[in-house]
Every structure is written in structure tokens, then in C-alpha cells.
Amino acid sequence: MDPRAQDVLLCDLCNTNPLQSYCEHCHINMCTNCVSKHVSGPSKKHNIVPYHLHSKFTQTHSKCSNHAEKDCKLYCEKCEIPVCPTCLSSGKHDGHTLFDVMKKLDSKNRCLRDDLEELETKIYPRYEETASDVRSEKAELEKNYGKLAIAAEQQGEVWHRQITAIVNQLKSDIAETKIKDMAVLEKHISEIMHRIVEIKQVILEIKNILDTNDISLTSTYKSRNNEFNQLSPKIKVTLPSLSTPTINTEKLTEMFGSLSSLSITKIRPLLDEPRLDATIDTDYTELYSVCCLGEQIWTCGRDKIMKLFNLGGKLLTSIKTRSGDIPWGITVTRDGYLVYTDPDKRTVNLVKNKKIQNVITLHGWKPRYVCSTSDDDLLLTMFSDSRKQSKVVRYSDFTETQTIQFDDQGRLLYSSGFLPKYISENRNLDICVADYEAEAVVVVNRSGNLRFRYTGHPSYTKKSFHPYGITTDSQSHILTADCYSHRIHILDQDGQFLRYIQNCNLRRPWGLCVDIRDNLLVAEWDTAKVKKIQYL
Template sequence: MATSSDEQAAGQHYLVCGIQACQENGQFYCNDCHQPMCEQCKDEHRKSPDTKNHDIVLYRQRKHRLPVNKCKKHPTKIVDIFCKECQTPLCLKCFLTEEHKGHEFDDLEEIYAEKYALWQGEFSKIQKYFLPTSEGLKTDIKRDVKEIKKIMENIRKSMKAEAESLKNLVDEVTAEKIEHTHSMEKSLLQMLKSQETTYNDFITYLGKMSDEFQEYLSTTNKKLLSSEILKIQSIPETAKPVPPVFTAGEFNRDDVAKLLCRLNVPNTEPEKRKIQPMEAVSTPMKFTEKQLKQRREKSDMKQMLSLSSSVTKVREYSVPDVDNAYHVSVDKSGRPWVSDDDGNLVQTDLHGNPLQEIQTTGDTKGYHTATQDGGLIYTDQDKKVIYRITPDRRITEFIKTGDWEPLSVHSSRINGDILVGMRKDEEAKVTRYNKAGKETQNIQRDNQGQELYDWPHYITENINGDICTSDHGKEAVVVVNKSGQHRFSYTGQGSVFRPFGICTDVLGHILVCDILSNTVHLLDPDGGFLSVILSPQQGIEYPRCVCVWMMKTISMWDNSAPTQ
């Protein structure tokens, strides 16, 4: 059963057949009788002469019953006819009056169904596009908040580091200048010391001269009679020191600011956030007759495709060197790659003749996927590496997954992205890589922080971008939207569900193998159970993998690979 992320406990509503006392699953609906039917009652309904022409569709494609409105002119009659010319709803009595004679009429129930489908489509757009896309943009904004905070913190660290560097330079230059003052002071003091020595020597000289004069001046000194005259040396001349003059540096706050970094917002136009375009455009509320006819034709075609829940075996062949086929990938020319639990990976032509064979470490998982260019990608769980095989058969190392073991892989048919189911210790996740091998997204927990995955061993992508994972540990098909938001988990129709291979078709249906009940389940894009398309009654035993290519379903089990 399918459970949404906010209605896990409520479970899935089980539709009961409305025919008498039948209590089987009412997966079909009669638009004429307005009641659900099981498959057996549907077949009996079509065999009955009275109801063989009734319009029977899948329950989810039913026409909703027209609301009961009484005619204002004829209160006992119900309004169920629409006059195209007067654009007025009528009852049967109004329809038979002269006023509307010759006018064209339409079934009001058909118009109501069209309007209901339109509003339901708009509601679906809100749920499947506008809300997830808006949530994705909110996630982008939260990511930008973290990035901005990180950038600004780095800028602040750079500013502090630059200021510290400038302070260090100022301290270094100041230290050099102070050291220079010490040198200048030493030189000036040495000069003054030399001058002091000069005068000390001259004073000593004067002392000697004074003694000599005293000796000459003695009356008994005969030297006075000498013709020699004592001469005194001139006082030595010295110069005053010229001290340095301090001149303050000329700078202000602006000068300092110029020396440091500048913080400017680039003069560029902000890049607009990318909004994923909606695949289905809105249709106008009013339809012309031609538009209504086209819509009915498209609806009939869709129902015809959707109702092909019974399949017919077309061809069956065995793949050489492959035992117990566990996974199949089909390239763009329709040639399958098939793998078993011994690591044998073989490509055959459409007749089962082998074309290529590779020995891998893969086992019971969906570990390979065909690419848009005709190549193949496969994982090596032991080496934690994803390899790529080019169309000319060259094998190259593509992605390294670090500590995570790559279990399953899928190449997107929408944009070529690579989706990988991974596991490490007791954790599991789905990682998205672009075509160049760059990691762009990790999906691991839901909005409540609960682990989404346990053992994602098969993985695929739906046409609406949903990522559908067959999880052996969770015993469920876990589906998230392209933004990674949990949409629902399908847990089968019985007490135990053991999902294996999984794929989707062009209408967005999900096909998944259940190896316990030996069946292949068909789900609608919202996880609603539609039917069992392959079962033991059709010779199915232990279905392990399934693949849809060009509206053909390829299922594999045991030693054979029948095409259906």
C-alpha cells in the first residue's frame, strides 16, 4: 500500500467492489453505473447485454458523478442536460420545450467531468509542481544563507588578518626607527665625550702652565732674566651637537583605510534563481467544441494505454553465461544488458546472441544502467567506483564514491543525471551526479529527520522527476520528488513485501517486482495500487527485474529473459 509522508499511520484506503456482496478490490469503475468494480465483476459487467456498452475505466480515471441540482422551473426534475446554443443547464422537461427545439445539446455530466478533471489537474500542479518547486527554492535560499554567512565570516577573518599584518609592519618599522634613535644618541654622546676629553686635556695643560708661571714669578728665579716668553695655547674650539628633530607622521583615518582592504558589492545584476519549467501548461477554463473533442480523444487514448494491465508474452530467450538474471538495462537500440549474482554482465542482440561480456563484482542489485548516448554505467561496490562503458566499448573510471558503497545506479532519461543508491555502515542515501560526474544532490532524510533508506538496491526515475527506489531493508518502494522531499512509500498488498527490480513507463506508472508473491505490481504515479500485471498464473517465478522500453515490458527471472 502507499502511504504519504504525513499519513503513514492512516494507511491506504482500500476500495471495495460495489457489485452486490463482492468484497474484492474495486480497482475499476463504471462511469454509467457510478460504482467501483473488481476485475471479475468488470468482465461480467461487459458480458451482460444490458451493460456491455458501459464505459469502464480504472478507478483513478473515473468520471465524478454530477452534483444533484433541481431545476428551478421544474423542482421535481434533475438538471443533467446542457444547451450549447443557450449555454444553459436544463432538465428533461426544459429540453422538450419549444424554447430549445433544434438546439444542440451536450451531456452535462461530460462537461462536469471535463471541468472536474481541469480543476483536479490544477490542484495536482499545486501538489506536484508549485509546492515542491517552492520548497526547493526555499531550500536554495537556506543554502544561500549558510553560504553568505560563511563568506562574510571568511571576509571578517581576512580583515583581521590584514589588520594584524599591518600592525606587525607598523611595529617592525617603529622598532627600526627607535633603534635608529639609539644609534644617533650613541653617536652624539660619543662626540660630546670626545669634547669633554679635549677640555680635560686642556685643563691639565693649563695646570702645568700655571705651575711654570709660578716658578717664573719667583724673585729668586733667574728665568725671568731669560729672553724666552711663555705662551699659552688657545682654548680648543668645539661645536654644540645638533639633536634630531621629531616630525610627526602625516596620516589620518582615511589614509589607514586606504592601506587596508576595501569591501564592495559588485555592480552586477543578481542572477535569478532557476525555476524548473512545468511540463504541463495550464489550459483555459472555457473550451471550444474542438478543444473538448481533442481532450476526450486524448483521455480515451490515455485510458486505452492505461488499461493495458494484462500483458502478453511475445518472445522468450535465454541469456548465455547468465544464471538467475537479477537486473536488465536496455540501450537506445533495444539491446539488453543482463547481470546475475555472480558478477556476469552480458549484452545480447535482440535474438539473444552475446555481443559483450564483462566480469564485475556486482550481485543481486540494479548496479548498471544504459545511458542516453548508447553507453553503459555500472558500479563496483568493493572499490567504491562507478565505471562508464562508451559506445565504442572503452571502459573508464567515472566517479569515486569515497566511503560509500554504490549499490544501484540509474541514468536519467530527462537530463542525463546519474542517480546512485549508496550505503555506509548503517546509513544509506541517494546521490545525484550530473553528466560530468559532479555531485549535485544528496537525499538521506525526510522533513522529520527520519532515515528514508536502509538498502536502496534498485533505483529509477519517473517522467515527473520523482526518484523511485526499491529498498530491500525498508521492504518498500520509497519515492521522493526531484527536490528530495518524501512523497510516499509503497509497502505492497500483503503482510510482507519484498521489492526488487523497478521501472516506470511513459505514463508515469511504476512497475515493481515482488519476489515473495512472484508478481509484478503496477502503481499509479502517486503510489496507488492499480493491478498485478504479471503473476505465477503467467509462469512467473521469483521475478527479480523489470524494464520498460518503447512500451514493451521486459521481465527477467531464473535463467530466462522473456520479453513481454
């Protein structure tokens, strides 16, 4: 064997002592000292044999592809090929690391076994599970499309019944109108026929007088011609018409109902271990809120200045509040304008082209936190001057359109104090409030009806749950900052706990938001840093 090769085969476990034994069940080479440790480990079947007797050892060496008569007893690590003594003498492998080919074979076999185990126990089952989920989704889709077709047919039947009822009512109205019109005409013709009879009688009477030439009859005759000349007025009957407006197909389709556009959402699983990708130092003494504007973030803290950074941590611009007071809540509108609350002045303000405009002024209430919705409305949490009431108010074009304060039993939805109540709208239009004082995340639907309260993971009972910041992502997850436990709770849209984010060196997480790629941005209260975390 070439002196440059590692002739002494070492134990796989300690990598120090020469190997002497082999476990045929676990496929591990061992020295005498490590055998006892191996067999006393986790309960497994072991079959320890002398290394030179196990089946792998007795394998024959492969012949060299370049020198057919030579055995390849060494393995070149750099060239990744078995080599024979003639190959070595050629100088092509000078300076290369060489191993005993059988030891390398064992190492490769271990890698193969590891790959096989991972494929069989982890990777393959995940693919099978995913395929099963897709098949289930496909079957469910097939069933639901059938339901849609039935719903369309049922809607058509409803319309047919309505149209039939309308047609029958019109026919009834036509018959009733006809009867009334015919009665009028019948009465009129009856009056005319009566006059005709009278006229015939007068004609006969006149003819009789003329024929008899009776002076007494002639002298008593009184003419009725003036009376008969007063003909009854003619009646002109105008047939009622049936209005048949042109059918507006587009409007008719809108009234009947239409199929919404197809929506396919890619489900992005949560990472087993969230990653800290970046840290931005904001230079506040205390940091309260963060919100995203594309690849940039707005921040506010214990200062009258609001700061805009890029994700590389560079300060891009600063805006001073109009009043010089500390802002509490910030958000960004769909058009990219900053909105901030000024509780001391009871105002909500819009920053447009670095100019500040007061857009909402409250009376008897102070605004606290704010979020912009998918409809470009504003949702505000606020508390009364007496600090005995709290509520959520929706503003459309800066006009109040909805108030959310009580449940369907008339009970207050939110705690009465002025402590933090961050707010966010989920993709399903639920309104999510992190109520610090109530130690709960309170979620209502768009109409303001209570859906659920989340009061922390049931198994976590050592400390109280103190939710501060809250945000939602493209998967409809709800993320809330548990400040004093230095962690983030991740919930599904129905309030079921999914996971913590707690291994990214978080210190007093306060405000939260997600960027356009669903990276989580955490405003840390006491360090005044914004941490960017990948968790999907």
C-alpha cells in the same frame, strides 16, 4: 427433407439427445434430462414449453430467392444461405454441411442475444463512461484555462504595482536630487549677490573720495580690487540622466513567465490479463538486472560479463568489467552508453565504444544500483562501509549535486543495510526506491522530500513484501518486483495499488525495466531468463 441434412434436432445443453422442450425465457432448446438441470441453475424465471409449441417453432420458412414457390428448410453452412430442395438437386451444394434452417435460426438468435447483452452491459457503458470522462476533462480544461488567464492578469497587476513603485521611487529620487542641486545654486547666488552689494558700496566710497578731494579719506583708502578679482568658481550643474535601456522582449517574457507547451497524454489502460510475449535465456547462473537500449537489452548477473541481447534473444556483444568483479547495477544513458556499478572497487563506470572509463570513485561508500534520469543525470543508491547508512545521490556530469538521506524530521529515509535498493525516476521526476530490507517502496519528490511509502497491498498479509527491481512507464505507473511471491505490483504515481502481474509463469522476478513501447522486461533471478510481458 434431404437425407444429407441433420434432421434430428439436438439439445443445446448436452448436444446429444433429441430436443423436446424449450425455455421461452432463456431461449434454450433442451432434452428431457437437461430440463431439470436448467431450472435448478441460477435463480431465474423459466418458462418451459414443448418444443413444437413454442413461438419460434411455429415460424414459417422463408421462400427461396431463386425458386419462389419453394420453402427453404435447410441452411448451407459454407454458402451461408438458406436453401430449398431444388437448390440441393442442382448440385451446387454437394459436399456442403447442411443444417435445419430453424435450428440454425435458433443458433443465430443466440449469437444475436449474446451480442446484444455484451453491447448493452459491457461495450456501451464503457463508451458512455469514456464520453463522460472526456466531457469532464473538457469542463476541467475550460476551468483551468480560465485560471491561467486570471493568473496572467494577476501577474500583470503585480508587475504594474512593481513598475508603479519603481516610477514613484524614481520621481522621489529626482525631486530629492533637485532640492539638493537647487540649494547649492541658491547658496552660490547668495554669495555672489553679497559680493555685488560690497562692490557697489566700494564704488560709492571711491566716488565720494574723488568728489570731496579729502586728503585724509584718500590717504586711508585701501583697494579691494584684488580681492574682488578673485571671483568665486563657476558652478556647472550636470542634470542627472535617466537610463532607459532597450526592452528585450524575449528576456522580459522570460522574466514575466510563459505558457508551457500543450501536453496531451493518451491514457493506456491496464490489460485484464497481461501477456507473456517472449522469453530470453541469458545463460547466467543468477540474473540481477536488465535495462533497455531501444530494441536491445543489457543484462548482468553473477558473472563479470555484461551481455547485450536483441529482443529475439540473440547475443550481440559482451563486456567484461574492468576489475573482473561482479557488477550490480546497470543503466543506459541518453546517448546509449552503458553505465555499471562496481561495489567492490567503489566505482561507477561508463562503457563507450567498448572502452571502460571510471567516472565516479566513492570514499567510505559503496555504490549499489543506478538509473539514468530524464535530465541525463545519474541516481545512485549506496551504503556506507560500516553498513549502517544508506542514501541516494544525484550526479550531473559525474559530479555530486544532491544527497537524499533524511526526511524533514531528520529520520533516515532508507534502511541501513546493504541489501538491494533498486532505483528509478518517474515521469513526474519522483525518485522511487525499492527498499528490500525496509519491505517498502520509498518515493520522494525531485527535491528529496518524502511523498509516500508503499508496503504492499493491505489485503495481502500472509507473506512479507520483498520488493527488488523497480521501474516506471510512460503512464507514471510504478512497477516493483515482489520476488518471493512471484508477482509484480503495479501502483499509480501516488502509491495507490492498481493490480498484480502474476499469471505469466514468473519465477523469482528480480530486475525490471520497460522498453520504448511500455513492454515490461523482467529479469528472473533463479531461471536467469528475461521475460517480455505486455500489460498495457
